[in-house]
Amino acid sequence: MGSAKWIACVSLVCLLGVLSRGAAAENDFGDFSLSRSEWSSEYMSLDSGHFLDRKLLQVQPSSQTQLLAVRGDRRDPLDNFRKYRGGYDVTNKHYWASVVYTGIYGFAIGVAWLLLGALITLGACFKLCCCRRPKVAERRSRAYYWIPRILAFLLSLFAIGVIITMFVRNSQLHDRAFKVRDSIAASANDATSTVRNVSNTLSNVDTTVSKYNIEGLNSSTLSSTVRNLNQQADSIDNTVDNNVNTINKLINGIEITLIVLLSIALFLVVMGLLSALMGWRTIYFLIILLGWLIAALTWILFGIFFAANNVTSDTCQAFSEYLATPSNTTLDELLPCVDLATAASASNVVRQGVNNIVAQAERSLTQIEQTSAALGRPVTLPTVCDPIGPAPAFEYNSNCPNGTVTLGGLPGVVAPFVCAAEPVTQACLGAGQFVSRTNDTQIRDLSSAGQSLVTIIPTVTRLTNCSIVYNTFEDIVNNQCPPTKRALRNIWIPLLLLSIALTLLSLDWIFANHRNKKERYASGRDPEAYNNVPK
Structure with a gap:
């Protein structure tokens, strides 16, 4: 499935862990825990509109997986050529x-040509070995000899132009493929x-609050x-x-294959033209043989690139349909999201x-206000800004109301009441500084x-x-x-033209x-008669 990884280009896995509970140390300043009803995935924040579709559809059984880029015009050779x-x-x-079968015309012509x-x-060998006979010299017009040469010249010029164009297009396809790869790698x-x-x-929060009894953060x-x-991150690294590596090998392999094929084709076209014009009959047989093989290969390669063009179109169409309706689709195998229940549980830990x-x-x-009032x-x-909204949505809001303090600013509010001595002295109490350094450290830890x-x-x-x-899908659809x-179209169309030209x-x-032969004898005729034949 190396080609699948290229079309795709890709794997992208998200993350997040499972909740569990455990004990924590005693809090010496106060009860730092708060009871709350269970948070469920139905109450997760819907900060992005497409999350709702994903949430509702991901829980469907696999039989309900949404199909993307459905087509009814392709035959499946593995299913008695029924429509896929x-x-x-x-x-x-x-x-x-079914998609490879779309290149059947190139494959069929290539095999038929071989x-x-x-x-x-075989016919030429049979005739050479079993049916050899002298041939009579025949007087022919110059057009008889020069028409094939002129055609060879015109077709050769056309083939050379196509080959040069394909060298340029091959480089562009190589650069474009690497841009897609870089986009996928960057997203991963x-x-x-x-x-x-x-x-x-x-992990840092665990180190900081491990000694406090915070519900959901034990x-x-x-x-x-x-x-x-961490397991998810390691999995992403390995997959990416x-x-x-697979994409690199495939891209480089395609480029090298085209360069080698085009170089051989260019050499054969040039040598074929020279042989036609110069009458090099001995080397001509080898040129014809290799040219025939290269023509067959270009037809087959045309079929492959035409199929690859269809795969790319399917991929882009599937991505576009996913953007319109994100859901549990077959794209999960290409760029999967994290399991929704796992993601919701991890989000619950944080919120x-x-x-x-x-x-x-x-x-x-x-408690500080009450103690300060008791001291006169x-x-x-x-009040402390709570960025988590009320049930049932528990939405996150980064904007704090005026007159509130963020968790990060909490130590600054408590600082005027902190006693520098440990334990709290009478002098500190007289100055209204009744918060011990131990409790101040605890507040700072929880604030952090x-x-x-x-x-x-x-x-x-x-x-x-x-x-x-x-x-990632949006970037690929819009930009890639x-x-x-x-x-790809700039490759398979010139390949088609080159295949026709080489054929x-x-x-x-x-x-x-x-018609480059200079001796044409027939039984019972004067061999010197060939001198009257135009050369």
Whole structure:
């Protein structure tokens, strides 16, 4: 399925781990946990419109997988040549059989041309060995000898022009293919770095809050999520490396094949023209033989590139239909998204952790206000901004209302009440500084952890709603598909023209070589009569 990886170009896997629960250490400042009803995937934030379609359809059974780029005009040779209606599916052998069959004209003509050449060769050998007889010298007009040469000259010029054009088009196709590869690799690297970013952040949060009892952020839950994220990242790296290596080999193989074929064809066309004009009959036989083989190969190669053009069109059409209605499709085998339940669980870790930390921060500020008032120093502190919205959506909102403080700014609010001594002294109490350094450290830890989780919410959302894959398809459809299809069309059309030119040239070379003979005897006739034949 090396060709499937090229068309495709690609693999892109997202991420995210599974929730679990575990115990944590005792909190000496206050209850830093907040009870909350279970978060389910139905209540996940729908920050991107296409996520809803994906969420609703991904849970369908595999029989409900949406078919893309469905065509009814292709025959499947693996299914008694019935029409294939399975749609675009790079894992389905019937899809590949039907799309390769679209190049049947090139394959059939190439094979037929080889068989015809074999029959002509056998006939010539039979005639040479069994039916040799002197030939009579015949007087012919100059046109009899020069028409094949003129045709060879005109066809050769046409073939040379096509070959030169194909050298240029081959280079353009090579560059275009590498741009598609780079686009896929860049998207895959983006997915990998995104997974690593989330994994590293959760790992750091685990280190920071492991000694506090935060619901949804206990060590067991975070460790499990980090482990699953790292496994996903490793899987993405391996898949991308394998696919990029395959794409490189395929692109370079296609370029080298065309360069070799075109170089041989150019050499044969030039030598064939010189042989026709100069009358080099001995070398002409070898040129005709090789030219015949190259003509057959160009027909077969035309069939391959014509089929590849259809695969590219199918891919672009499938991507375009996916953009219109993202869902559980056969594209999951090409650029899969993470399992929705797993992504939702990982998102819950982040959002529930943020919400619980915000709740505990509010309680801490309330305790500070109460303690300060008891000391005769009443103070009003700002509320903590909660970026997670209310149920049932729990949507993320990065804009904090005026008069609130972010989790990252929490240490600055608490700082005026922190006592520099440990434990808190009477002098500190007299100055209204009643928060111990230990509790201040705890608040700073939770502030840092909460702000880190807030920072990665958009990143987790990208992974949850599969926007990385979506954006990759969008880039390919809008920026890569049109020039790629144009580059392939600029190859298979000249290949068709070259195949026709080499086919006609091979026939013309036979006539030109035959009419280059200078001795034409017949039984009972004077051999010197050939002197009267135009040379």
